[in-house]
Amino acid sequence: MAQSILVIDDEKAIRRTLNEILTFEGFTVDEAADGAEAVKKIKENSYDCILCDIKMPKMDGIEVLEIAHEEKPDVPFIVISGHGNIETAVDAVKKGAFDYISKPPDLNRLLITIRNAMDKKSLVAETKQLRKRITRGYEMIGASAAIQKIKDTIKKVAPTDARVLITGQNGVGKELVAREIHELSNRAAGPMVEVNCAAIPSELIESELFGHEKGSFTSAIKQRIGKFEQASGGTLFLDEIGDMSHDAQAKMLRALQEGKITRVGGDKEIKVDVRVIAATNKDLLKEVEEKKFRLDLYHRLSVILVHVPSLNDRKEDIPLLVEHFMKEISEEYKQPVKEVEPAAIAALKKYNWTGNIRELRNVVERLIILSDKVITAKDVSTYTPGS
Numbered sequence: 001m002a003q004s005i006l007v008i009d010d011e012k013a014i015r016r017t018l019n020e021i022l023t024f025e026g027f028t029v030d031e032a033a034d035g036a037e038a039v040k041k042i043k044e045n046s047y048d049c050i051l052c053d054i055k056m057p058k059m060d061g062i063e064v065l066e067i068a069h070e071e072k073p074d075v076p077f078i079v080i081s082g083h084g085n086i087e088t089a090v091d092a093v094k095k096g097a098f099d100y101i102s103k104p105p106d107l108n109r110l111l112i113t114i115r116n117a118m119d120k121k122s123l124v125a126e127t128k129q130l131r132k133r134i135t136r137g138y139e140m141i142g143a144s145a146a147i148q149k150i151k152d153t154i155k156k157v158a159p160t161d162a163r164v165l166i167t168g169q170n171g172v173g174k175e176l177v178a179r180e181i182h183e184l185s186n187r188a189a190g191p192m193v194e195v196n197c198a199a200i201p202s203e204l205i206e207s208e209l210f211g212h213e214k215g216s217f218t219s220a221i222k223q224r225i226g227k228f229e230q231a232s233g234g235t236l237f238l239d240e241i242g243d244m245s246h247d248a249q250a251k252m253l254r255a256l257q258e259g260k261i262t263r264v265g266g267d268k269e270i271k272v273d274v275r276v277i278a279a280t281n282k283d284l285l286k287e288v289e290e291k292k293f294r295l296d297l298y299h300r301l302s303v304i305l306v307h308v309p310s311l312n313d314r315k316e317d318i319p320l321l322v323e324h325f326m327k328e329i330s331e332e333y334k335q336p337v338k339e340v341e342p343a344a345i346a347a348l349k350k351y352n353w354t355g356n357i358r359e360l361r362n363v364v365e366r367l368i369i370l371s372d373k374v375i376t377a378k379d380v381s382t383y384t385p386g387s
Contacts (some may be wrong), residue, residue: 035059076117142317158184168308171356190234198240216265242282343377
């Protein structure tokens with residue numbers, strides 16, 4: 001389908017010339033002779049780009065820009081300006097116009113500007129879609145009392161900078177809680193940087209968190225910025241904090257106390273503005289008793305404690321979770337959502353979910369792939385391990 005452009009100019013000759021050029025280039029072109037007509041067309045139609053003169057009767061181009069920006073904020077707006085209107089054109093760019101073209105327009109520059117504007121529009125649309133998919137992927141699903149309590153806690157805690165310690169078994173969704181806190185916080189516009197402390201060798205965890213200077217150890221061939229600095233202005237999520245080495249724990253404590261870090265091999269103190277959220281599947285107080293975790297660090301991290309229950313402790317949420325995963329996975333595979341028999345849901349509720357939410361999602365994906373149009377209790381029995 002051809003991309004559409006609205007050309008707004010009170011000079012008929014200019015409109016006709018632009019129409020001919022753009023039509024030849026494969027665009028669909030619509031015209032408006034003044035600002036008032038343009039506003040009506042912008043409200044009623046969808047365009048991929050708008051070209052607009054500045055000086056026009058009834059309503060000038062700046063007014064049209066302001067209305068277009070409010071009505072269709074994602075549609076790129078290119079101003080066409082006479083030599084005496086360059087300052088006004090620059091002002092239009094400050095107010096949201098993509099660019100301006102001087103009269104008489106240079107054909108090559110005009111086409112390049114239009115292409116760039118449309119590419120930006122496509123990227124913006126794609127980014128929005130990706131954000132929606134990411135947000136859906138991290139959505140907390142459930143109506144049980146336990147999940148409602150967690151959601152209430154998140155609403156209270158998110159606007160503050162209080163440190164949060166999230167506990168619970170593997171696969172229960174501790175990362176979802178951390179992301180929800182970040183998204184509802186005043187730091188949502190900043191980064192959320194994740195570190196899996198269990199996945200990084202103990203000898204590298206300090207470099208990962210605090211960074212290192214060139215030459216500080218054998219493989220340090222260049223300076224590295226650590227996760228603390230990367231997360232400055234946002235949130236640092238330390239998953240599996242219970243697996244952090246004692247040396248790293250000591251440096252972590254100092255960073256939390258002073259809001260400063262020092263790169264490995266360096267002596268310069270670097271101030272960081274980071275909110276720390278930690279998560280663990282271990283009993284940290286037991287780890288403290290066994291001298292595996294520092295008590296002072298535990299107290300620093302656990303200003304707010306959030307425990308995420310296992311799926312076996314909130315089986316009433318299974319129907320909602322199954323429905324959510326059915327829609328999400330079916331959309332990924334671009335296929336219709338299958339019907340799930342009540343008996344199949346009952347069978348899923350009886351299952352012992354040792355892998356929690358992660359395991360349930362895997363089972364739903366397996367059922368979608370291997371079952372017929374209607375998922376039955378027999379399918380659940382067949383495709384669920386140990387049933």
